[in-house]
Amino acid sequence: MKRITVHLPLKKISYNVEFSATFDELEIQLQSQLGNRKFLIVTDSNVQKHSDFLKRFSSKEIFAFPAGEVSKHWSTVEKILNRCFELNFDRNSVIVAVGGGVVGDTAGFAAAIFKRGIPVIQIPTSLLAMVDASVGGKTGIDCAYGKNLIGTFHQPERVFCCRGFLETLPESEIKNGLGEMIKHGILGSPKHFEDLERIANSHPTAEDIFPLVPDSVAIKARIVEEDERESGARMKLNLGHTFGHAIELLHNFKFPHGLAVSIGTMMATQYALEHDICREETADRIENIFNKFGIDITCALPEEKIWEAMTHDKKVKDGHIRLVLPTKIGEVVVQTV
Ligand SMILES: NC(=O)c1ccc[n+]([C@@H]2O[C@H](COP(=O)([O-])OP(=O)(O)OC[C@H]3O[C@@H](n4cnc5c(N)ncnc54)[C@H](O)[C@@H]3O)[C@@H](O)[C@H]2O)c1
Ligand SMILES: [Zn+2]
Incomplete structure (x- = not known):
């Protein structure tokens, strides 16, 4: 199957993202990558319960924490580190993160700080984690002051994406990931967008979606690489x-991220249309793809409230907001408003 290499020459790092259809294939890939090194699989309670893959490992090889964003917390990191000490981990030992973005970020952060850094292998199990969180090396946890405020960059040693995980993923989580895939198409690839249009229906299966995952990962990987040389590309x-983010903030972060991003993408498109940055045909295609996937992009909040939340965001400097706006399918501009 396909393989994508992420090259970060300035950091002297490069790693592969590999794809497999079945857990048998994934197990072979993982075992060959681990060799005879010590390892600990970090996962969450849902993935442990629903995925057959983890049944292939003994309970002492697995650390599972309760599923959900609330676990993306220092106390979970401490427990992971303690397990690593109990297992007498050395600098060659490996943490294997098997889960969605919460597991990837938390386990990746624990790997980054255990004895000043040990390798992490990312095995993303949610669609969002496959196409977004597993590439780019951002790791971290939440705290009382906000989300993702404690963390570091720690690039994975390797990333394995397996179709088998998508088969147990709830439909709401599939839609969350599709929101980010549509975003990747709009910002970087007309072909990816067209491929998504081709499979768009309200109950897309793992067989429909998984063949498009490598292209989505490649779009993010290219931007992460570009950003290393000429900082700013990541802004896209x-x-x-x-x-x-403003929608999530107004819902106290109890709103699905991918859905907030989908609504946000439609709002950015609407803004671009109103300011002659994109044509009506582009805006129609974007609106249609969300509708065809059954992603509800109607926003119950009044637009003024969202703008107000945006201007109060800590990231906003001198009242200027930097918006990423589509010009056509496959291309965006960054505008300060
Ligand atoms: N590091 C990055 O670059 C980056 C990028 C985007 C998002 N994130 C972070 O990722 C998190 C969101 O990721 P997410 O949407 O994957 O959330 P998540 O990890 O909470 O997973 C979503 C839900 O799906 C369940 N799940 C995952 N895989 C499953 C499977 N195969 N079968 C059944 N259930 C499964 C999880 O237990 C959870 O309930 C946020 O914390 C966000 O900050 C990080
Ligand atoms: Zn996102």
């Missing part, structure tokens, strides 16, 4: 996120 990935 914020399409839909400035509006989306």
